[in-house]
Amino acid sequence: MPRPFLALAYQFQWSVLWTNPYLGWLLWGLLTTLALTVAAWILATALGAFFGAARTAPSRLLRGAGTVYVEFFRNVPLLVWMFLWYFGVPELLPAAVQDWLNRHHGEFIAAVAALGVYHGARMAEIVRAGIQSVPGTLMEAALSTGLTLVQAYRLVVLPIALRLIVPPITNDSLNLLKNSSLALTISVAETTFMTRQIESYTAKGFEAITAGTLIYLVLCLGVSTILSRVERRVAIPGLIVRGGGAAN
Amino acid sequence: MTLDFSVIADNWRFLVVQGLLGIGAFGGGTLALAVPTIVLGFLLGVGVALGRLSSRAWLRRPATLYVELIRGVPLVMVVFWFWFFIPIATGVALPQYWVALVAFVVFEAAYLGEIIRAGIQSVPRGQVEAAEATGLRYWATMRFVILPQAVRNMLPSLVTQFIILVKDTSLASIIGYMDLTKAAQTVNQREIRPFELYLFIAVVYWILTYGMSLGSRALERRMAAGATRRIAEAGS
Numbered sequence: 001m002p003r004p005f006l007a008l009a010y011q012f013q014w015s016v017l018w019t020n021p022y023l024g025w026l027l028w029g030l031l032t033t034l035a036l037t038v039a040a041w042i043l044a045t046a047l048g049a050f051f052g053a054a055r056t057a058p059s060r061l062l063r064g065a066g067t068v069y070v071e072f073f074r075n076v077p078l079l080v081w082m083f084l085w086y087f088g089v090p091e092l093l094p095a096a097v098q099d100w101l102n103r104h105h106g107e108f109i110a111a112v113a114a115l116g117v118y119h120g121a122r123m124a125e126i127v128r129a130g131i132q133s134v135p136g137t138l139m140e141a142a143l144s145t146g147l148t149l150v151q152a153y154r155l156v157v158l159p160i161a162l163r164l165i166v167p168p169i170t171n172d173s174l175n176l177l178k179n180s181s182l183a184l185t186i187s188v189a190e191t192t193f194m195t196r197q198i199e200s201y202t203a204k205g206f207e208a209i210t211a212g213t214l215i216y217l218v219l220c221l222g223v224s225t226i227l228s229r230v231e232r233r234v235a236i237p238g239l240i241v242r243g244g245g246a247a248n
Numbered sequence: 249m250t251l252d253f254s255v256i257a258d259n260w261r262f263l264v265v266q267g268l269l270g271i272g273a274f275g276g277g278t279l280a281l282a283v284p285t286i287v288l289g290f291l292l293g294v295g296v297a298l299g300r301l302s303s304r305a306w307l308r309r310p311a312t313l314y315v316e317l318i319r320g321v322p323l324v325m326v327v328f329w330f331w332f333f334i335p336i337a338t339g340v341a342l343p344q345y346w347v348a349l350v351a352f353v354v355f356e357a358a359y360l361g362e363i364i365r366a367g368i369q370s371v372p373r374g375q376v377e378a379a380e381a382t383g384l385r386y387w388a389t390m391r392f393v394i395l396p397q398a399v400r401n402m403l404p405s406l407v408t409q410f411i412i413l414v415k416d417t418s419l420a421s422i423i424g425y426m427d428l429t430k431a432a433q434t435v436n437q438r439e440i441r442p443f444e445l446y447l448f449i450a451v452v453y454w455i456l457t458y459g460m461s462l463g464s465r466a467l468e469r470r471m472a473a474g475a476t477r478r479i480a481e482a483g484s
């Protein structure tokens with residue numbers, strides 16, 4: 001008799017994936033992953049645009065603030081930030097705020113903060129590279145027409161820089177989506193968390209993890225297809241910015 | 249609530265000696281995981297890059313599929329694959345260290361492979377032709393001509409990925425491996441001082457990774473200087 005490939009008598013039971021409540025859990029996990037990613041992405045781009053611009057500003061104070069933000073938040077594991085935002089930061093807040101967080105999904109808010117601030121530091125580096133690739137004469141021209149520094153950034157430099165950096169931003173947005181899986185460690189009910197929950201309820205870890213893996217693959221493929229369309233539309237002919245190619 | 253950083257002074261031995269260096273009753277250690285992952289991940293990454301650049305479809309296609317598959321999935325998922333798959337496939341549950349090591353190497357090699365591939369592609373085609381013209385075979389060409397130049401070109405991205413890898417090792421704590429993150433969690437269970445403890449390990453990770461980036465900048469300058477010197481010597 002041929003020996004089975006899998007040594008243990010593991011019974012596959014793929015049907016757990018489309019029976020209730022497990023199917024509902026997976027869908028809820030998917031929705032939570034999307035909500036978490038979108039909320040953290042908005043925070044990250046806002047922080048990234050501000051601090052990235054600050055790092056190119058003439059003021060030493062602004063440049064210093066930008067550098068401290070980027071170097072500190074980027075170089076510490078996201079997992080540690082998750083714990084710090086979820087377990088650590090509330091300790092410093094008044095009891096009333098702690099109560100409010102406990103009643104209003106504080107873990108979700110902490111995960112958005114951890115992801116947003118961490119990826120904001122990475123976005124800031126991309127934005128800085130983008131701004132620095134905009135010819136300096138444009139800034140001088142903008143200032144000499146009488147625009148203030150903020151106006152020159154907002155109306156002239158940033159619109160060009162933002163179009164230049166769409167490819168690296170795309171790359172980092174996908175990283176943010178994948179990194180949102182770390183929110184499982186602070187009990188946010190996102191895809192990976194739900195995968196684990198199905199595993200512990202049904203002992204069908206293999207099936208659950210396959211489902212979770214497929215969800216991420218489809219999400220990543222979908223997002224990158226949409227964003228590569230955007231990339232082609234906003235690309236400025238003849239100008240390409242490189243950088244921000246690394247992962248996670 | 250007032251902060252009390254004396255918890256760090258009371259537990260620094262457990263946090264740093266046990267969690268970071270892995271010396272103590274629990275074994276473990278962030279470095280014991282990070283260093284082998286860098287070495288093995290780089291070696292597998294070279295294989296992946298050569299596979300992706302191969303003219304043979306049976307090497308190129310699996311390598312491409314591997315890279316695309318891994319890069320579309322979060323690291324936590326990959327860790328769970330091995331955490332669940334190894335016992336099913338072999339009937340033996342591996343210790344956390346080996347599960348984490350295998351998962352990290354498999355995951356990071358996909359990213360490192362893409363960096364190495366870009367580095368190899370940055371070496372001018374004429375170099376390969378010149379090497380072949382002198383009679384070097386494929387492996388000798390790679391070993392003595394292409395890779396030394398490629399490594400210099402890809403060093404900045406490579407070190408960036410190594411830094412990411414060191415940060416990624418914190419995920420081993422999820423399956424119970426006693427690294428720096430797990431050590432802080434363990435102390436926190438007793439002391440309930442999350443802000444102080446997690447801030448402290450954030451600083452330790454920061455020193456580690458920022459030190460790596462400073463080291464890489466120094467190495468880049470030395471390699472650039474070395475290359476210029478060799479060119480000058482060859483020309484004189």
